[in-house]
Amino acid sequence: MHMTLGAFAFLPDLTEEQICRQIDYCIANDWTVAIEFAAEVQNRDTTWETWGVPMFDVRDAKAVLAEIRACREAHPKHFIRISAFDPSRGWETVRLSFIINRPRAEPVVRFDRSESQFRALRHRAQPQPERRAMGGRF
Template sequence: MAVQVYKSSTKYETFSYLPPMSAEQIRQQIAYCINQGWNPSVEHSEKEKAMSNYWYMWKLPFFGEQSVDAVLAELEACHREFPSHLVRFVAYDNYAQSQGLTFVVYR
């Protein structure tokens, strides 16, 4: 049996192999990160540079942010400012000193 190539659009992170998330699912992922005590952040990048390790940070991480709506508003503001860029949500885990979760919200 031969290995088959996964035929789909460009993949940017783990969730991109799943069907697109609904607005409610995005909200639940952000709420999970906040409940874990992780610090939300928003990043963006040109599509042609998306595979780079370095994305532009939209403002500073939202240290201590407890409002999912505030994070969603910042994701939307970044998308309005850079409509042709990919916009992703990042949650930083202070304890592990790393990203706890990352996913693209706007393609």
């Protein structure tokens, strides 16, 4: 199953040139760029590990791309994403986040829905132990 997380989730994977343009956009807006990675992710999962430290003073997309390549080499079977943090007073939040690397076989997740007291619906995502290649049925 193709995980749909962040911006551009329903588009084909971005090329290196497109990633570079997005990083340039973040830098032009004075956003801090960070590279994050995770072995398994869910739609509501917000825990990712940061690659190095956020790049507060980096003004060149090529430097960020070099770090992306190093992260991909170290974690080829992980999800990797770019997050751009806006430190402006009043915002102080992530303004852009998108996946730049996916494992070949993404995790299979089953969603269970149950009804509880007062007909309240409860949803639960249950990861399945087996992993299938993208495009496979589950």
